Every structure is written in C-alpha cells, then in structure tokens.
Amino acid sequence: MLSNKTALITGSTSGIGLGIAKALAQQGANIVLNGFGDVEGPKAEIAALGVKVEYHGADMSKPAEIEAMMGYAAEQFGRVDILVNNAGIQHVAKVEDFPVEKWDAILAINLSSAFHATRLALPAMRTANWGRVINVASVHGLVGSAEKSAYVAAKHGVVGLTKVTALETASTGVTCNAICPGWVLTPLVQKQVDAKAAAQGISNDDAIKLLLGEKEPSMQFTTPEELGALAVFFCSPAGNNVRGVAWNMDGGWVAQ
Numbered sequence: 001m002l003s004n005k006t007a008l009i010t011g012s013t014s015g016i017g018l019g020i021a022k023a024l025a026q027q028g029a030n031i032v033l034n035g036f037g038d039v040e041g042p043k044a045e046i047a048a049l050g051v052k053v054e055y056h057g058a059d060m061s062k063p064a065e066i067e068a069m070m071g072y073a074a075e076q077f078g079r080v081d082i083l084v085n086n087a088g089i090q091h092v093a094k095v096e097d098f099p100v101e102k103w104d105a106i107l108a109i110n111l112s113s114a115f116h117a118t119r120l121a122l123p124a125m126r127t128a129n130w131g132r133v134i135n136v137a138s139v140h141g142l143v144g145s146a147e148k149s150a151y152v153a154a155k156h157g158v159v160g161l162t163k164v165t166a167l168e169t170a171s172t173g174v175t176c177n178a179i180c181p182g183w184v185l186t187p188l189v190q191k192q193v194d195a196k197a198a199a200q201g202i203s204n205d206d207a208i209k210l211l212l213g214e215k216e217p218s219m220q221f222t223t224p225e226e227l228g229a230l231a232v233f234f235c236s237p238a239g240n241n242v243r244g245v246a247w248n249m250d251g252g253w254v255a256q
C-alpha cells in the first residue's frame, strides 16, 4: 500500500517509534529512522522487511539539526511523504520542584520539534498533493496527571498543533492527526515502573499492576504494534478525510 512512499519517524530507535516504523515498512514504505542509542539493530529490523532504510541522528531539541535531517531525507528519497512526530521524553516532579532545564527540554523535544519537522515537511507534501503528518501525543494531550506539568503541557500543545495543521491542509491531500496512547511498556515507562517499585519496595510486577490500576481500566498495556496499525490506517485511502483527530488507544483511560 505504501511502496514508493517515504516515512520519517522521529525517535524511532526504540519503543513506539520503532513499532510505527516497522508497521509502515511492512506496507512497503521506505524509512528514515532517528533517535539515540543502538541504531544498527533497528536498521537491520527494518531492512529485513525489504524496504530501504536510512538514519539521521538529529537531536530533536535543536532546530538546525531537524532542518539537516529533513534535508537529508529529501536528498536520499526525494521527499518525506509520511512524517511521524514521535520523539519524546518524560520527567516527573511537582511544579514547584520541576527543574527548569527539564521543562525547556521537554517542551523542545515533545512539542517544538513537531512544529519544526512539520513546517519543513509540508511544502513537498502540498506539491505532491499527498502527505500524512502523524503526531504521537498521549492521553496526556487530553487529560492531566499530577507531577507531569511539562509533559502534559507539551502533549496538549501537540494536540493543538495537530488541529491547526489539519485545518490549514484541509482542502488538500495532506492530513494531520494525533495518536494518544495510554500506558505502553517502553523504556520511557519502565523508568516510571522502576521508580514506583523502588519508592514502595515492591516487585516489578506489583509496580506494573499499581501503575495500570491507577489509570487504565483494561489493566493492559497498549502495544507499539497496535499503535503502528493505527498509523497505517491514517495512511490508508480510508484515512483520506480523517483530519485533526486525537485518537486515544488507552484501555479506557480517558473514558472515565
């Protein structure tokens, strides 16, 4: 379905981004990976799906590096047809204790990077009259949780950016939508499980039960594969007129 298309997924060396990259590659899209840590493993996993794969190590907190990454993708593949703004970090502390540099980093990586990548991707999408911008927001783009001020503010911002981008492209073949996962067991969440286990002197399994029990009525994690399938739907012809939605996949979290 997506052969001859190129997808760039930010923060795709791990977790949800890698899951979405694999799902798009399974549909035939060429992939540009981005993110830190092990690169060769994810690259090999994508290449094994029979598509072309490139990597750019832009730090998503730095607009000049984002610009270099978008230029590199265009150089390698002609243009970016599918942009998945996924890179994100978390920090947990009360507002009055929140480290200012963490606030700035979360706003830059979780929100401003999506603005920069989107503004740089849209011109070529408009020329082609086809494009997909998929923003990985969160349930925290829809509701709040204590001690996550920067993350919740950034993710609400991502949902707002999604709506505006969708409106500005509404008469074209370009769409923009957001995905709002509940808990997904990636390294980002394992850190929160570890912190809970350490703080309460409980096992990993008990900390997971506590974490899910607080917010997610299904008591199940959403998986990167399920989120990848939702991204594929947004890219399918059935998604042509889905514009500006913030679609939660959250085990009932925001239904409460």
Ligand code: NAD
Pocket (backbone or CB within 6 Å): 010, 011, 012, 013, 014, 015, 016, 017, 034, 035, 036, 037, 058, 059, 060, 061, 086, 087, 088, 089, 109, 110, 136, 137, 138, 139, 180, 181, 182, 183, 184, 185, 186, 187, 188, 189
């Ligand atoms: P993860 O830690 O597994 O992956 C994050 C990715 O972003 C990694 O590839 C990492 O290298 C990359 N990254 C971090 N800082 C970066 C930077 N400055 N520049 C470039 N890349 C950078 O986390 P994840 O859980 O897969 O999170 C992916 C996205 O999903 C994030 O936006 C997160 O907020 C969102 N999300 C996660 C959950 C969850 O429960 N895990 C729920 C809702 C939303």
